[in-house]
Amino acid sequence: MKNKGSEHNKDECKKARMAVKDTLDILGGKWKLVIISMLRFGKMRFKELSREAGISPRILSKELKELEMNGLVSRTVKDTRPVTVEYALTPYSDGLEELVNAMYKWGINHRKKVTGKE
Known part of the structure; x- marks a missing residue:
């Protein structure tokens, strides 16, 4: 470069x-940044993430494990009946904020360009 x-x-x-x-x-991949952008607004339960993002539970589980392995997402198991699992972004993921914001802005502009709608 x-x-x-x-x-x-x-x-x-x-x-x-x-x-x-x-x-x-x-x-x-298709889902990691979607998951990260959803978790920017706070903790979410597994079923919430799956439903709101439209990700199958199998794929969501795989993606969350990879994000957790790389230190971007934390997993908390709550002692409830039934057991509740919450996911949240870690402080390490804060470094992605500029990237996610840039992608958001670019995506908005791109959609306007291709649809011709403001």
């Missing part, structure tokens, strides 16, 4: 590609 005012540097380009690849490895 070329930085403003500097010559093309293969090492910098390689680092940039690796950083983007690492980000996509953790956040890629």
Whole structure:
């Protein structure tokens, strides 16, 4: 990648590609950013997430496990009958706020462009 005012540097380009690849490895796919954006407004139960996002329980379970494994989501089991499980974003996920906001803004503008509606 070329930085403003500097010559093309293969090492910098390689680092940039690796950083983007690492980000996509953790956040890629159809649902992870949807889940993260939903949890930005507070804790949610498994069934709430599944219903509101339109994700099958099997896929949601897989995605949540991966997000939890990467330190972005926490899982809390409540001692209720029946057992309740809540998911929330971790402080580590705060670093994604700028990315999620940028994607939101871009998505709004893109939808306007392709639908012709303001």
